[in-house]
Amino acid sequence: MCDENSIYGFVSGQMDIWPSSSSNDLSDLLLISHDMETIKILESKGIGTHHTSFGVTLNQSKAIMLATRLAYCCSCGRFSDRKLDDLKSEIVENGVSICPGFFNQAMSEAMRFVASEPDFMRQQKRW
Secondary structure, eight states: OOOGGGGTOOSOOSOBSSOOOHHHHHHHHHHHHHHHHHHHHHHHTTTTOSBOTTSSBHHHHHHHHHHHHHHHHHHTTTTOSGGGHHHHHHHHHHHHHHOTTTHHHHHHHHHHHHHHOHHHHHTOOBO
């Protein structure tokens, strides 16, 4: 049996959630964007479209994971350069198109968690 997660080949895993440099921010945001594009391609080919036990498709689940990653990083100060706004907007638009019912909600919940747990978040390094 094939591991369903292996079809995604995500490149944005183990990302620093705290800012280090603007060049790292651009390259890491591009990784998230590429991962979102992977989901869109799989979705268009009918791969990952079956529902999980959580009532969303596997693709939607992966988009929610990327929403959480993006929100954590943004809430901790990453991707704040205005030059990255268009790319962030593109990622969000793609995420909403894949998972219209939950993408924005997942981002909001992640941001709320960061704001309500600052001591915990200061101890975190990667997501």
